[in-house]
Amino acid sequence: MIRLNRTTEYGLIALRHMSQRRQNITSAREVADQYGLPFEITAKTLQRLRDCGLIQSAQGAHGGYMLKKELEEVTLAEFLQLMEGPQAVVVCAPPMGSGHVGCECEYKGKCEIKGFMTDLNTRVFRFLSSIRLNELGRLRTVLAIGDEP
C-alpha cells in the first residue's frame, strides 16, 4: 500500500540535487551519472517535473534544468499526484487533491466499508499534505552503524 514508485524517487533525488546547487543549471546526464540512475528515465522524469512547473528547462548545448518553485511550497501529496497520477486509497474514493471524481467499483452497492475507506483516504491525504519537499534538504544520508555487512 505504501511503496513509492522508482520514478518518484528519481524525481526527489533530482530535486534535492538541484536544491543543493542553487543558481546553477544541471542536466539529466549529470544527475544520472552522479547517482548512477538510468539516463533515459531520469531525462523523462525531469521533463515531467518541467511539465508540472516544478523546474524549468533550457534546450541546446549548455542547456539543462533549474529549480523554478520553492520546495517549501510543494507538499508530498502534490508531488505524488504529479509523479504518479491521481492517488486514492481505494478506487471508489476521490483521488487526492483535485475533485470528487469518485470512481466506479463493482462492489459499490453492497459494500459496507466505503465510509471507513473514504475517511481513511481523507486522513492519508492530510498526512501527505503535512510533509513538504524542503525536508529533502534537511536530512542527509546518515549511514547507521552496522548498516553494511
Added chain:
Amino acid sequence: MIRLNRTTEYGLIALRHMSQRRQNITSAREVADQYGLPFEITAKTLQRLRDCGLIQSAQGAHGGYMLKKELEEVTLAEFLQLMEGPQAVVVCAPPMGSGHVGCECEYKGKCEIKGFMTDLNTRVFRFLSSIRLNELGRLRTVLAIGDEP
C-alpha cells in the same frame, strides 16, 4: 503509493461482517455471496486471517469462521503487514513493525535521500499505527447525495 490491495479490502469487509454478527459463525460462502466477492479469493483471505490469528476456523459441515481478536487491538499497520507482507516506503527502509531488515538498493552508495525516506517511513508507520480496525464498525456507508448519476 497509497492504494490498498483488493485482498486487504476483502479482509476488511469480512472482518466488519463478523464484527456485526458477534457470537455467530460465518463462512466464506456467506461473505462472498452477501457482498458479491469472488468466492475463491474470499476463502483464501479468510484462511490467511486465520493463519494470522485474527479469526478462528472450524472445518466441516457447520463450520466457518469467527472473530478471535478484538478489532480494537489491531492497528491498520499490523493488518497491512499481515495481508500484504512487510511494508516500507522504499526498499532500503526497514519494513514496518518487525526488524531492521533494511534491504538492498542498487543506488544505496550514492543516494542522498535515504535519510528523508527513512524518516518518512517511520512517520507513515506511526500514522498507520494510529488507526485501529474497530473504526470499521463506527462508520457506515454513507451514500453522498449525487454520488450516483
Added chain:
DNA sequence: TTTATATACGATAATAGTTATCGTATATAA
C-alpha cells in the same frame, strides 16, 4: 556551416505484481 551536447517525445519491450481460477484433499454434521 558543421559539430557536439542538450532536451523532447512517441513507441515498445521487459519485468514484476496483483488478481482470479482450477483442481484436489480433508474435516465434520446430519
Added chain:
DNA sequence: TTATATACGATAACTATTATCGTATATAAA
C-alpha cells in the same frame, strides 16, 4: 453416505511498473 465446509498448491490472466529504443529539435561554440 452425502452435503457442506475449510485447506492448499499450482497456474493463468491481467495490470502496472520499469527500462529501452529511435528519432526529432534546439543551441552554443568551433
